[in-house]
Amino acid sequence: MPKEILDSKDxxxxxxxxxxxxxxxxxxxxxxxxxxxxxxxxxxAQRLASQIxxxxxxxxxxxxxDITLYRDDINIKKEQPVVKTTDIPxxxxxxxxxxxxxxxFTGRSIRAAMDALIDFGRPAYIQLAVLIDRxxxxxxxxxxxxxxxxxxxxxxRIDVYLDKENKEDKVVLISKK
Amino acid sequence: xxxxxxxxxxxxxxxxxxxxxxxxxxxxxxDVLARDIKKVPPLRGKTVVNLFFExxxxxxxxxxxxxxxxxxxxxxxxxxxxxxxxxxxxxxTALTIQSLGADFIVIRHASSGVPHFLSKILNISIxxxxxxxxxxxxxxxxxxxxxRSHKKKINGxxxxxxxxxxxxxxxxxxxxxxxxLGAKVRVICPPTLMPAGIDKLGVDVFHSIExxxxxxxxxxxxxxxxERQVKGFLPSLEEYFKLYGLTAERLKLARDNAIVxxxxxxxxxxEIDSEVADGPQSVILEQVTNGIAVRMAVLYILAxxxx
Numbered sequence: 001m002p003k004e005i006l007d008s009k010d011x012x013x014x015x016x017x018x019x020x021x022x023x024x025x026x027x028x029x030x031x032x033x034x035x036x037x038x039x040x041x042x043x044x045a046q047r048l049a050s051q052i053x054x055x056x057x058x059x060x061x062x063x064x065x066d067i068t069l070y071r072d073d074i075n076i077k078k079e080q081p082v083v084k085t086t087d088i089p090x091x092x093x094x095x096x097x098x099x100x101x102x103x104x105f106t107g108r109s110i111r112a113a114m115d116a117l118i119d120f121g122r123p124a125y126i127q128l129a130v131l132i133d134r135x136x137x138x139x140x141x142x143x144x145x146x147x148x149x150x151x152x153x154x155x156x157r158i159d160v161y162l163d164k165e166n167k168e169d170k171v172v173l174i175s176k177k
Numbered sequence: 178x179x180x181x182x183x184x185x186x187x188x189x190x191x192x193x194x195x196x197x198x199x200x201x202x203x204x205x206x207x208d209v210l211a212r213d214i215k216k217v218p219p220l221r222g223k224t225v226v227n228l229f230f231e232x233x234x235x236x237x238x239x240x241x242x243x244x245x246x247x248x249x250x251x252x253x254x255x256x257x258x259x260x261x262x263x264x265x266x267x268x269x270t271a272l273t274i275q276s277l278g279a280d281f282i283v284i285r286h287a288s289s290g291v292p293h294f295l296s297k298i299l300n301i302s303i304x305x306x307x308x309x310x311x312x313x314x315x316x317x318x319x320x321x322x323x324x325r326s327h328k329k330k331i332n333g334x335x336x337x338x339x340x341x342x343x344x345x346x347x348x349x350x351x352x353x354x355x356x357x358l359g360a361k362v363r364v365i366c367p368p369t370l371m372p373a374g375i376d377k378l379g380v381d382v383f384h385s386i387e388x389x390x391x392x393x394x395x396x397x398x399x400x401x402x403x404e405r406q407v408k409g410f411l412p413s414l415e416e417y418f419k420l421y422g423l424t425a426e427r428l429k430l431a432r433d434n435a436i437v438x439x440x441x442x443x444x445x446x447x448e449i450d451s452e453v454a455d456g457p458q459s460v461i462l463e464q465v466t467n468g469i470a471v472r473m474a475v476l477y478i479l480a481x482x483x484x
Contacts, residue, residue: 066205068205069205069209069217069218069219069477070217070218070219071219074219074480074481075480075481075483077481078179078483079178079179080178080179080180080198080202080478080481080482081481082178082198082201082202082205083201083202083204083205083206083474083477084205085204085205085208086208115218119212119214119216119217120212120213120214
């Protein structure tokens with residue numbers, strides 16, 4: 001039975017809070033940009049950016065990062081991964097880059113994302129924002145901004161649904177049994 | 178998508194889904210090639226050996242760059258300075274390369290079926306870079322990729338292939354690939370260069386270039402292998418150009434937005450006029466660029482196949 005953990009209103013509040021936290025921690029939006037990790041982090045990064053822009057006024061850069069080629073499990077996964085697009089239409093050198101992903105789990109995606117990002121330039125800082133932190137880290141990585149901490153077991157799965165119109169947003173917990 | 182084969186031996190063995198998957202993956206690598214740092218790490222620690230028994234500039238260089246862009250170690254094995262000249266058999270050469278720790282052998286050979294033979298005796302991945310008159314799968318894949326990027330889809334297009342169909346592995350691989358993806362293929366050449374039974378591959382045969390390229394969306398010219406002239410397949414190169422050369426005048430018969438392709442190396446003034454080769458409809462140099470992305474995709478996909 002899938003269990004709904006966050007509904008669309010909850011998600012809206014979480015995004016608003018994280019937006020405020022990002023602005024507070026960085027004392028404004030100067031030098032700030034957001035990069036969402038394909039696929040789940042991209043829409044989230046766009047939502048966060050428009051929230052931040054509406055709070056502070058002004059524009060911030062938003063990019064999408066594909067980490068497929070930086071993963072460490074090419075020989076472990078059964079299916080062939082699909083290489084998606086990376087689109088970072090600005091220089092990240094000397095910027096504060098907030099990496100955005102939907103779920104933080106083992107930390108391996110974030111390791112891959114940092115390696116991928118560094119091939120595009122030398123950011124001054126890299127921070128991490130996630131909607132859900134479900135624990136089970138396999139690497140020394142933590143989120144700077146987390147929407148919700150959800151203790152999970154390894155035979156559970158978290159699915160995040162974010163659509164463009166943010167009408168049917170939800171986060172559900174599913175037992176794989 | 179689960180890719181089953183550890184090898185890429187020919188387009189004949191691929192399903193339409195597998196072809197599309199390779200092309201989609203190649204789009205991702207095309208983006209990588211547009212970056213400042215054109216290198217990505219997925220093949221770190223893997224070794225690619227280019228084993229070429231026939232001359233090649235673009236295919237070998239393209240595979241070398243593709244491997245290096247993926248962070249693999251690439252070794253170019255030159256047959257002239259190897260133990261092959263001391264009489265080592267192909268099998269022993271291949272087993273030696275496997276024992277040296279290679280993960281991929283990219284092979285070109287004058288005899289059809291050599292890659293298939295190696296794939297049976299070796300555990301490592303074999304990529305066919307041209308075997309005799311049989312297939313040249315990565316060339317067809319980069320051609321399909323180039324067509325798709327200009328025409329958005331392959332299904333329903335009319336593609337005219339002009340040239341030495343009988344001896345062309347490029348033609349063969351392209352016929353398999355294009356028909357699998359739903360294009361209508363026409364082959365155009367003198368009767369002496371048309372292989373028997375070609376119509377069984379689902380293509381339309383033309384002996385007149387004017388009729389063959391009429392309303393085509395894509396025109397593929399093939400290199401006329403000049404040594405064929407000596408063997409009596411053709412009266413003279415001048416006559417070939419007169420009857421089958423792609424000129425600006427003839428190109429007007431195709432669709433206005435038709436693209437012109439050539440796998441290289443070109444014989445200007447034999448199969449294609451310089452005016453066309455360098456003209457606005459030519460995508461010949463783009464094919465070369467796309468070749469690296471497509472070969473990266475092939476190496477990357479095969480590296481992920483479970484053994």
